[in-house]
Amino acid sequence: MNEPDSSQTGFWxxxxxxxxxxxxxxxVPANLLSFLHRQTAPARVLVPGCGSGYEVRAFHxxxxxxxxxxxxxxxxxxxxxxxxxxxxxxxxxNFFKHDFGDQRYGLIYERGFLCSMPTARWPDYxxxxxxxxxxxxxxxxxxxxxxxxxxxxxxLTEKTARDLLGGHFRLVHSExxxxxxxxxxxxxxxxxWERLG
Ligand SMILES: C[S@@+](CC[C@H](N)C(=O)[O-])C[C@H]1O[C@@H](n2cnc3c(N)ncnc32)[C@H](O)[C@@H]1O
Numbered sequence: 001m002n003e004p005d006s007s008q009t010g011f012w013x014x015x016x017x018x019x020x021x022x023x024x025x026x027x028v029p030a031n032l033l034s035f036l037h038r039q040t041a042p043a044r045v046l047v048p049g050c051g052s053g054y055e056v057r058a059f060h061x062x063x064x065x066x067x068x069x070x071x072x073x074x075x076x077x078x079x080x081x082x083x084x085x086x087x088x089x090x091x092x093x094n095f096f097k098h099d100f101g102d103q104r105y106g107l108i109y110e111r112g113f114l115c116s117m118p119t120a121r122w123p124d125y126x127x128x129x130x131x132x133x134x135x136x137x138x139x140x141x142x143x144x145x146x147x148x149x150x151x152x153x154x155x156l157t158e159k160t161a162r163d164l165l166g167g168h169f170r171l172v173h174s175e176x177x178x179x180x181x182x183x184x185x186x187x188x189x190x191x192x193w194e195r196l197g
Contacts, residue, residue, distance in 0.1 A: 043106035053079035110141035
């Protein structure tokens with residue numbers, strides 16, 4: 001199979017420039033809004049691969065200290081337009097190369113990021129997430145499960161999720177998603193993974 005290489009920035013930039021962004025929800029998913037009403041303690045939050053970045057405003061309005069990362073220049077421009085005065089929360093950087101210094105995040109929000117990259121990249125994802133989230137912190141959001149004949153997206157199975165995340169995180173909450181975009185329909189699950197000590 002000759003798959004396009006979605007680990008390359010050019011893959012995403014081509015899509016952003018063409019306006020071919022079928023993953024874009026156009027707002028904040030209901031599962032995140034529900035989580036934000038349960039999660040009252042303010043946290044430092046990171047949104048990697050933020051795309052349009054709608055969720056940045058939602059985290060900010062609930063009192064969290066939120067930053068987002070996006071590797072593709074047209075996506076960064078778009079997110080900054082979407083976010084207006086909060087546009088400076090969007091950092092133009094590659095999640096795998098960005099120097100986070102001593103920064104750690106009590107919450108990292110996932111939607112369409114893990115599933116956007118070839119599975120060969122997943123161990124690097126785990127290494128970074130484990131480093132950035134201290135014990136007790138959480139990796140939360142939409143995780144795709146199932147089969148995809150023409151990836152990306154690259155969905156998980158229960159086994160690959162356990163193999164990837166299970167050594168460093170434990171699943172503390174999982175629920176269904178009712179309002180997925182067509183390309184993610186039937187695959188998306190809201191999950192909260194807590195970093196083990
Ligand atoms: C499928 S889209 C999801 C966007 C957004 N999270 C959403 O839910 O609409 C994946 C996004 O991740 C960005 N991306 C891919 N690899 C990245 C990386 N290594 N660092 C930062 N952003 C990346 C892409 O440019 C793209 O905007």
